[in-house]
Amino acid sequence: MLEVSGGAITQLELRIFEPPRLFERLLEGRSYTELLDIVARICGICPVAYQMSAVQATEQCFGIVPSDWVKRMRRLFYCGEWLESHSLHVHFLALPDVLGHASALDMAQTHAAVLERGLKLQSIGNRLIAFLGARSVHPVGACVGGFFKAPGMREAASLLSDVTEGLSVIEAQMRWLADLDLPEHAHSFTAVALQNGYEYPMDQGGHIVSTDGLSIPIESFETHFKEHQKPYSTALHCLLDDAPYWVGPLARMNLNWQHLPVVLLDLLRELGVVFPAFDMSYSLWARMAEMYHALLQARDILSVYEPDSPRIEEIVPKAGVGFGCTEAPRGLLWHRYLFDESGLIRSASIVPPTSQNQACIEADLRASLTCFGLDQPDDALRARAETIVRQYDPCISCATHFIRLSVERL
Amino acid sequence: MTDSIVVVGIGSCFGQDWIAWRVIELLRQQAIPPSFELFTCDRPGLRLLQFFQPDQSLILIDAVSSSAQLGHIHWDIGLDALMERAWVSTHGFGVDFVCLLAQKLGKMPARCTLHGIEIHDATGFVPVLPVVLEKAAAELASRLTCGGGMSHLSAKQRQQLKAKAHQLRPVIWIGNKGLTEAVHAEVDRALLDHELIKIRIQSEDRALRQQMADDLILKQSAVLVQMVGSHVTIFRKKPDPV
Numbered sequence: 001m002l003e004v005s006g007g008a009i010t011q012l013e014l015r016i017f018e019p020p021r022l023f024e025r026l027l028e029g030r031s032y033t034e035l036l037d038i039v040a041r042i043c044g045i046c047p048v049a050y051q052m053s054a055v056q057a058t059e060q061c062f063g064i065v066p067s068d069w070v071k072r073m074r075r076l077f078y079c080g081e082w083l084e085s086h087s088l089h090v091h092f093l094a095l096p097d098v099l100g101h102a103s104a105l106d107m108a109q110t111h112a113a114v115l116e117r118g119l120k121l122q123s124i125g126n127r128l129i130a131f132l133g134a135r136s137v138h139p140v141g142a143c144v145g146g147f148f149k150a151p152g153m154r155e156a157a158s159l160l161s162d163v164t165e166g167l168s169v170i171e172a173q174m175r176w177l178a179d180l181d182l183p184e185h186a187h188s189f190t191a192v193a194l195q196n197g198y199e200y201p202m203d204q205g206g207h208i209v210s211t212d213g214l215s216i217p218i219e220s221f222e223t224h225f226k227e228h229q230k231p232y233s234t235a236l237h238c239l240l241d242d243a244p245y246w247v248g249p250l251a252r253m254n255l256n257w258q259h260l261p262v263v264l265l266d267l268l269r270e271l272g273v274v275f276p277a278f279d280m281s282y283s284l285w286a287r288m289a290e291m292y293h294a295l296l297q298a299r300d301i302l303s304v305y306e307p308d309s310p311r312i313e314e315i316v317p318k319a320g321v322g323f324g325c326t327e328a329p330r331g332l333l334w335h336r337y338l339f340d341e342s343g344l345i346r347s348a349s350i351v352p353p354t355s356q357n358q359a360c361i362e363a364d365l366r367a368s369l370t371c372f373g374l375d376q377p378d379d380a381l382r383a384r385a386e387t388i389v390r391q392y393d394p395c396i397s398c399a400t401h402f403i404r405l406s407v408e409r410l
Numbered sequence: 411m412t413d414s415i416v417v418v419g420i421g422s423c424f425g426q427d428w429i430a431w432r433v434i435e436l437l438r439q440q441a442i443p444p445s446f447e448l449f450t451c452d453r454p455g456l457r458l459l460q461f462f463q464p465d466q467s468l469i470l471i472d473a474v475s476s477s478a479q480l481g482h483i484h485w486d487i488g489l490d491a492l493m494e495r496a497w498v499s500t501h502g503f504g505v506d507f508v509c510l511l512a513q514k515l516g517k518m519p520a521r522c523t524l525h526g527i528e529i530h531d532a533t534g535f536v537p538v539l540p541v542v543l544e545k546a547a548a549e550l551a552s553r554l555t556c557g558g559g560m561s562h563l564s565a566k567q568r569q570q571l572k573a574k575a576h577q578l579r580p581v582i583w584i585g586n587k588g589l590t591e592a593v594h595a596e597v598d599r600a601l602l603d604h605e606l607i608k609i610r611i612q613s614e615d616r617a618l619r620q621q622m623a624d625d626l627i628l629k630q631s632a633v634l635v636q637m638v639g640s641h642v643t644i645f646r647k648k649p650d651p652v
Contacts, residue, residue, distance in 0.1 A: 044453055088456065092503070105507065108514035116515060122456065137457065 004374045005410040012366050016235040027348040040138045048081040049328030051142050052203045053335040058144050061322025069308040070146040076301045078203040079294035080128025085329035086287040089393045091118025094284050097387045117169050124166045146311030160302040166295045174288050178271040182281035191251035200259040203326045218325040237359045244359035247331025249286035280391045317343030354395040378407050415467040419450045426529035430471040436551035455503040462512045467521040472505045474526035477617045481546035484526035485628045571635045575643040580610040601646040609642045
């Protein structure tokens with residue numbers, strides 16, 4: 001909803017109309033053994049991220065240290081999700097905007113090969129998730145302590161062949177993208193991501209840092225970050241010390257690009273892509289680079305893959321609080337659970353990336369639509385607003401093509 | 411081409427949007443041919459493309475939300491009519507998007523048919539379907555196993571029939587009285603005689619025309635070849651001579 005008076009925006013509300021999900025309350029009284037299956041249902045695009053933040057929190061509380069094999073497989077699992085989610089966003093949401101198409105259907109007329117390559121990358125991501133999760137949507141293979149099953153060598157070899165092909169595909173996509181002129185979309189909001197000082201962050205913890213100098217352990221999240229209800233939206237707004245901030249691939253990249261593998265840094269340099277970048281259009285590049293990074297890691301893990309004991313057999317619950325925080329495709333995903341001595345969840349708190357970006361999206365819409373020209377026709381304003389929202393890749397319902405914009409010109 | 415026929419029920423847990431899952435459930439309870447492979451998908455988005463194999467027969471079932479009556483069966487919707495229906499999608503990448511994308515990328519299976527059931531509510535939780543929807547699900551399941559579902563047209567066949575239909579003139583005009591028993595009897599006779607017929611439905615209301623066309627093909631076990639304005643072309647193979 002946009003209200004314009006005297007040539008200026010007097011009110012702007014991003015109303016999320018999806019019904020409330022109530023997952024945190026739904027988890028209360030449930031056992032830790034059910035946790036991963038339930039949180040996987042929060043998102044059809046990034047169920048792995050929900051499972052991995054939840055498993056991290058549970059294992060922290062119970063004092064469980066997973067084996068190196070499990071850690072590697074969790075990384076592989078997560079790589080699949082970055083690949084699948086990023087490919088969807090890049091090829092079906094962002095690129096049609098960049099190329100001036102109404103949707104990917106129109107883009108298919110002129111850039112079928114680009115979409116084919118995107119679908120290939122997405123299918124590799126889905127295969128990686130299914131490799132460990134038994135299926136790519138709402139996977140069921142992960143558990144506290146590891147995975148229910150170690151995949152066989154033949155499956156790993158077949159997947160490795162796909163992943164190796166994927167590296168050529170993503171490089172071709174990046175070289176193609178380098179020839180495009182991306183629209184300018186300057187951006188100066190505070191970026192927040194995980195940082196661990198030794199590798200590009202994904203599934204294995206670190207500190208929460210910001211471009212304004214914040215650096216806190218994940219356990220201190222609630223001291224600085226506060227969620228607020230907005231009467232017009234079913235999505236909570238999360239603020240960092242009372243101010244909007246943003247999370248996601250570009251935020252992650254701006255804070256961690258130094259930890260990318262050398263081969264990827266060299267490719268980016270060759271293509272003239274420089275991070276940090278304070279232009280939201282560059283989130284496209286951040287996703288491309290992260291897909292390349294995910295494929296490299298997947299190749300390294302799969303090329304030495306051997307089945308091993310997939311999990312810790314005996315889990316002894318402990319009463320207490322556990323925290324988990326990983327970098328979901330769309331950004332920081334923070335979980336906190338209170339368990340009792342039998343492993344039942346007494347309270348749950350889940351802060352997804354989309355809610356963290358809500359306030360920032362509104363602030364960006366306010367600035368960008370003013371810059372675009374509030375006297376533009378409603379349809380043009382709607383199209384511009386949709387493009388801006390899509391760049392943040394919020395939970396996909398909001399990222400796709402159905403913003404209903406009501407403009408009141410007073 | 412493989413002999414298997416993949417049937418996919420698409421939906422979500424919201425409201426009545428799980429109607430297609432119910433159809434699959436009913437099919438599973440029936441003695442279906444072994445060549446049938448049944449799947450349910452929860453908001454698959456682009457993942458639906460995994461079922462689009464070039465040598466496959468594919469039947470897709472989904473919920474539709476248009477101005478038709480609750481439980482109306484949108485039978486065998488051709489690709490050209492696809493975007494006219496409001497397919498229920500929570501994520502923007504609905505069955506219409508995926509089918510059209512598959513077509514543009516040359517990934518359409520050799521045979522692909524699409525059926526919908528009209529729902530009126532895709533929000534909240536509806537653990538038990540209204541009787542009218544339960545009946546519609548049973549009817550669609552029954553129709554799919556009684557030969558109608560198997561007699562769908564390949565893209566090439568449809569194209570050939572369209573070309574043939576181009577020279578046809580309407581043999582039946584449906585007026586204000588709509589689909590009376592007499593009309594159905596006349597359509598049945600015309601199909602027996604000609605296999606491929608053109609019908610004119612005289613109504614300004616496009617949704618009503620669509621509904622009548624759906625009812626016609628459902629009742630006559632025919633397949634829709636095309637619908638252009640008020641002209642509907644349908645096909646039903648003549649029974650083999652005994």
